[in-house]
Amino acid sequence: MKAIILARVSTEDQMTEGHSIPAQLERAREYVRRKGFEIKSEHQFDESSIKDQRTKFELVIDEIKQTTERIALIVETVDRLQRSFKESVLLDTFRKQGKLEIHFIRENLIIHQDSNSSEIQRWDLAVFMAKSYVLQISDNVKRSIEHKLKNGERPGKAPIGYVNTRTEDDKCWIEPHPFKSKVIQRIFEWYATEAFSMDQVSQKVKEDFNLALPKGRIDFILKEPFYCGLNRHKGMLYPHRYQTIISKDLFDKVQAIKAGFHKKPFKYAGLPYLYRGLIRCEKCGCAYTPERKKGKYIYYHCTEYHAKCDTKWLREEEITKQFSDYIDKIHIPDKIVKSISNILKKSHQGKVDYYNDVSTELKGQYDVLQKRIEKMYEDKLDGSITESFYNKKLIEYRSEQSNINTKLKNLQETDSNYYTTAIYLLNLANKAPAIFKRSEPDIKRQLIKIILQNPTVNDVTLNATIRKPFSLWAKGPSRHNWLPREDSNL
Incomplete structure (x- = not known):
């Protein structure tokens, strides 16, 4: 009789001496020799026996189906072949047809066409x-995961932006990756401006950091609450004890944007028209939609979805001119930018002491909460408090610790980026008109979203509000108003 040998492991722990695939194969081959069988094939794989789809196991089944002669399936033990009854139905069909014998070496059990009820029961019991x-x-595993979550730990691999490591006392820990955590932070900040789509964020990550993150991965990152201090498990959120990368406010803002908050109710379709979805009709509130005439002229007009409002059609070139007029209003001379920058840098130096004092106070609050948690855990072990009370207070304390971490993170960001962001906005305001005139369509759209809000058209006139702080630098104010007053303490 020909024999098929099956050897399987499901975990790395089973790759030890006595359980490894080579050890199983050696015992199976010796068994085949003693029985006088001929080895038809050998199947060896590491695959869980409880998966819904056992791809490699199905190859064994296919081989049995295709053979026209009786086959002996040689297996080390029952749990190497199966750990559920779903395989029993198929294997028992082959047995009843006389196509299959199953030899379980360790149990000293052979299941064949003429097996009695006692042998079948032994198989079923195994x-x-x-x-x-x-x-x-x-x-x-479920209890372990639940315990980790309630203790503020992550039961598994950390998301991109973090690294799994070990502490000095050899305990598992998670900490921000020195490079990738900055990438994650920038991804959230870019998307929160509403000036970048996920595709554009993906492109900027590639351009700025030389890191390939496709749109799907960006979407996954933007939905991950771990970055702001929360573990998500089966739809539930649990505060964790690790350092956050972004604030809860920033995460919530991104979720609101993704859910449609402040998004224009339109879908990009067809040709990439420059102002699609940016403009609304001032009379009825409907969107302005583009149409191409004579194959080359692009006109925008009200969709008149709610009612006919008899607005005029506008050429795309005319809309561009009116947008340009708004952006032309924003300008600060280079020497004024330099003067403001110097004042900001001096002011920044005076914030160091404030940062150190607040940071020390927040860290002290965090340590007090940590000591409470450790004492409370000991009380739970001693039976002084109930499990439910412990879990309730643990969630409360972890939430407070998460808020403290967020405050510390915000304080660090404010301290390190205080004047960098301000100088960036000053330079953008100074160069916005030139950038708008020479830029590609996607850059024009981003500038409009960053600088202007609520663009509407009334007949042939474009109206928009210049966002702060750009409104402060629109043409008109005197040099005196541009320059902030210096701190008298400097």
């Missing part, structure tokens, strides 16, 4: 015990 073992492991 499968039942294997399944019970799996269920017990599953329960232990």
Whole structure:
């Protein structure tokens, strides 16, 4: 009789001496020699026996189906072949047809066409015990995960932007990656401006950081609450104890944008028209939509979705001119930018002491909460407090610690980026007109979103509000108003 040998492991722990695939194969080959069988094929794989789709196991089944002669399936033990009864149905069909014998070496059990009820029951009992073992492991894993979550730990690999590491006392820990955490922070900040789509964020990550993150990965990152201090598990959120990368406010803002808050109710379709979705009709509030005439002229007009409002059609070139007129209003001479920059730098130096004092106070508050948690855990072990009370207070304290971490993170960002952001805005305001005139369509759209808000058209006139702080630098104010007063303490 020809024999098929099957050897399987499901975890790295089973790759030890006595459980490894080579050890299983050696014992199976020796068994085949003693029985006088001929080895038809050998199948060796690391695949869980409880998966819904057992791809490699199905190859063994296909081989049995295709053979026209009786086959002996040689397996080390029942749990190497199966840990559920779903395989029993198919294997038992082959057995009843006389196509298959199953030889379980360790159990000294052979299942064949003429097996009696006692042998079949032994097979079923072994499968039942294997399944019970799996269920017990599953329960232990669930309890372990629940314990980790309630203790503010992450039960698994950290998301991109963090690294899994170990502490000095060899405990698992998670900390921000020195480079990738900055990338994650910038991804959230870019998207929160509403000036970048996920595709554009992906492109900027490639251009600025030489890191390839496709749109799907960007979407996954923007939905991950771990970055702001929360573990998500089966739809529930649990505060964690690790350092955050972004604030909860920034995360919430991004979720609101993704959900449609402040988004224009339109879908980009067809040709990439420059102002699609940016403009609304001032009379009825409907969107302005583009149409191409004579194959080359682009006109925008009200969709008149709610009612006919008899507005005129506008050429794209005319809209560009009117947008340009708004952006031309923003300008600060180079020497004024330099003067403001110097004042900001001097002011920044005076904030160091304030930062150190507040930072020390917040860290002290965090340590007090940590000591409360450790004392409370000991009280729970001693039976002084109930499990439910412990869990309730743990969530409360972890939430407070998460808020403190967020404040510390915001304080650090404010301290390090205080004048950098201000200088960036000053330079953008200074160069915005030139950038708008020479830029590509996608850059024009981004500038409009950053500088202007609520663009509307009334007949042939474009109206918009210049956002702050750019409104402060629109043409008109005197030099005196441009320059902030210097701190008298400097």
